[in-house]
Amino acid sequence: MKLKESQKLYTKGLVNLVGAVNSPVRAFASVGGNPLFIKKAKGSTITDVDNNKYIDLVLSYGPMILGHRHKKVQKAITKALKNGYSFGASTENEIKLAKIVCDAFPEMDKVRFVNSGTEAVLSGIRLARAFTGKDKIIKFAGCYHGHQDALLVAAGSGLATLSLPGSKGVPEGAVKNTLIAKYNDLESVKAHFEQHDDIAGVILEPVGGNMGVVTPKDNFLKELKEYLQEKGALLIADEVMTGFRSKFGGAQELFGVTADITCLGKVIGGGFPVGAYGARNEIMEMVAPLGGMYQAGTLSGNPIAMAGGIATLTELKRQNPYKKFNKVAEEIEKSLLKSAKKFEINVTVNRFGSMMNPFFTDVKVTNFEEAQTSDTKKFAVFFWEMIKNGIFLPPSQFEAWFLSSALNKADLNKVKLAIDKAMEAVSKM
Numbered sequence: 067m068k069l070k071e072s073q074k075l076y077t078k079g080l081v082n083l084v085g086a087v088n089s090p091v092r093a094f095a096s097v098g099g100n101p102l103f104i105k106k107a108k109g110s111t112i113t114d115v116d117n118n119k120y121i122d123l124v125l126s127y128g129p130m131i132l133g134h135r136h137k138k139v140q141k142a143i144t145k146a147l148k149n150g151y152s153f154g155a156s157t158e159n160e161i162k163l164a165k166i167v168c169d170a171f172p173e174m175d176k177v178r179f180v181n182s183g184t185e186a187v188l189s190g191i192r193l194a195r196a197f198t199g200k201d202k203i204i205k206f207a208g209c210y211h212g213h214q215d216a217l218l219v220a221a222g223s224g225l226a227t228l229s230l231p232g233s234k235g236v237p238e239g240a241v242k243n244t245l246i247a248k249y250n251d252l253e254s255v256k257a258h259f260e261q262h263d264d265i266a267g268v269i270l271e272p273v274g275g276n277m278g279v280v281t282p283k284d285n286f287l288k289e290l291k292e293y294l295q296e297k298g299a300l301l302i303a304d305e306v307m308t309g310f311r312s313k314f315g316g317a318q319e320l321f322g323v324t325a326d327i328t329c330l331g332k333v334i335g336g337g338f339p340v341g342a343y344g345a346r347n348e349i350m351e352m353v354a355p356l357g358g359m360y361q362a363g364t365l366s367g368n369p370i371a372m373a374g375g376i377a378t379l380t381e382l383k384r385q386n387p388y389k390k391f392n393k394v395a396e397e398i399e400k401s402l403l404k405s406a407k408k409f410e411i412n413v414t415v416n417r418f419g420s421m422m423n424p425f426f427t428d429v430k431v432t433n434f435e436e437a438q439t440s441d442t443k444k445f446a447v448f449f450w451e452m453i454k455n456g457i458f459l460p461p462s463q464f465e466a467w468f469l470s471s472a473l474n475k476a477d478l479n480k481v482k483l484a485i486d487k488a489m490e491a492v493s494k495m
């Protein structure tokens with residue numbers, strides 16, 4: 067397999083870009099080797115600059131749920147482009163996308179569009195503080211909520227449980243109102259409430275996707291919500307990853323829980339930079355211009371991004387691929403477990419709708435600590451063998467694999483064959 071052109075661009079990129087990337091996970095640091103440079107993508111397939119073709123299970127870390135360049139999305143954005151790219155004034159498409167999103171989340175009356183998941187969450191947190199008049203926020207170790215200062219603690223890094231900044235440049239003052247709890251462990255939340263009376267709310271991924279996929283235990287979300295209601299604190303659901311991935315709407319609903327504030331991103335922009343936060347009227351009326359919580363954006367509600375989002379969600383609703391996602395994920399899970407058994411490798415597979423991943427461990431993974439028992443060296447070997455066999459995976463043990471509705475039977479067979487070869491390679495380490 068040739069990666070010559072990618073290597074050339076990598077060397078060139080190092081001059082004026084940091085590590086030749088604009089987001090760290092793209093650098094392949096945890097699997098070794100140099101990053102791939104991409105030329106184009108269509109449907110389920112992505113092509114690098116050396117013309118190697120891969121079945122894409124990264125899908126831009128989630129947004130490309132219909133596969134790449136779906137013809138209806140392409141048509142919608144091409145049409146929008148003809149009218150201009152940005153106006154600094156409202157357009158009808160913002161209202162249309164807002165209605166699609168609010169209709170999909172029963173607890174959401176109003177929504178505000180921003181430009182990324184990070185922005186959605188930092189605004190959602192500000193809103194929770196504005197609404198409750200309290201400052202402290204509880205987050206769970208291993209949950210990632212974007213790169214805002216206040217939540218860059220135990221965010222899939224090794225700093226779990228200690229309230230220490232997970233990044234240089236984050237002052238201790240910025241995280242002093244952030245409390246860390248253990249995912250799937252309500253007692254760890256209660257312990258904080260026993261010590262503090264100024265907790266505005268709890269933020270979580272309803273299904274963890276940034277420590278690998280970690281699903282909530284049976285009544286965890288329900289009991290958490292009930293407890294928070296008792297305490298007068300808000301539940302903030304970060305559905306930037308899970309939104310529209312396991313049903314049309316939020317993962318919350320599948321677990322019988324409604325969050326007070328919901329944050330979205332990824333899928334709702336269909337590949338364009340869009341984030342959103344929304345809630346019931348009473349809460350959203352805190353936001354300027356209706357209320358005193360300031361939040362703004364020059365490019366927010368960008369007309370091209372709105373057109374991409376509307377077309378993506380409309381087509382997603384029409385396709386309703388969620389049963390298919392579960393079936394495909396189940397088949398991939400079976401294939402992972404079967405090959406792992408054949409080559410005597412310890413593997414645990416977690417999945418939820420169209421997100422899934424194997425952990426190279428014999429431990430059942432229900433939180434960040436357990437996820438960290440994974441053998442990342444094995445994952446690195448597995449990853450590169452998958453690449454060699456034409457499957458593009460996220461280059462980290464702790465990222466979810468994503469499925470698109472463009473995956474067909476032949477793609478799936480290719481994935482299964484690659485998995486068997488990759489497990490064999492791991493067994494020969």
Ligand SMILES: *Cc1c(COP(=O)(O)O)cnc(C)c1O
Nearest residue numbers: 182183184210211212304306307
């Ligand atoms: C990706 C992600 C974010 C951050 O979104 P960006 O668009 O990368 O800023 C926040 N929360 C969760 C759960 C995510 O998966």
